[in-house]
Amino acid sequence: MAIAQIPTTVSHDARSNDTGAIVADVSDPNAAHAAKVADAELAVARLVEMSTDLRGCAILAEDGTPLAASGELEDWGGAAGALLAAADAAASEPAGHVHVGTEDGEVFAVRHEGFALVAASERFALASLMFFDIRAVLRELARGPAAAPGPEVEAEAA
């Protein structure tokens, strides 16, 4: 019984013609995560520069993964995640933003479009100003790197 033979050059041709385009369309999760981390680090640096009363901050992804922090990422990730979890448990639903004042300092947390930013500040920091700065940074982060003003724009504004 004869077996139908298909010339192998056909499949090779297909690979050279189509596979490249298919591979190009498949997103690389590692690359996407690295880009997100880089954007978050930039956002943390911007907030540290903007807010004079800020002691430190961290940005978390929607699933609670710490993306960037002004100090040790592990310490910040655990502490920030615990704060958001405690706030969610107290409110019985995901909190939009949180403000806690203690004798040691104040803590702010804001959720925005899949990101959460937790910040620690000096005592008696202006809450409205802190929330404004945090929201501005998170908005830029959510919009992507193209939304952040470049050095030329900042130089012109100055």
Place this chain on the structure above:
Amino acid sequence: MPPKPHRAILDRVTGYADEASAFLRRRRLTRRPFARIYLPGGRGIALCAETEEGRELFLAASRVLDAAR
């Protein structure tokens, strides 16, 4: 008719004591710990440290402040 000298001094001391007590009262009020949670719908919740949820939130906030040191 002017007040007696000792009365004027007494009034002044009483005035200073009132000012100081008001200052301490205001300072105590502003230093009292607080926790507020705001929900996406605009609703807000204030928690005190005596409740279980409030205690958890204050402990978590302390951890954040420790991480910032």
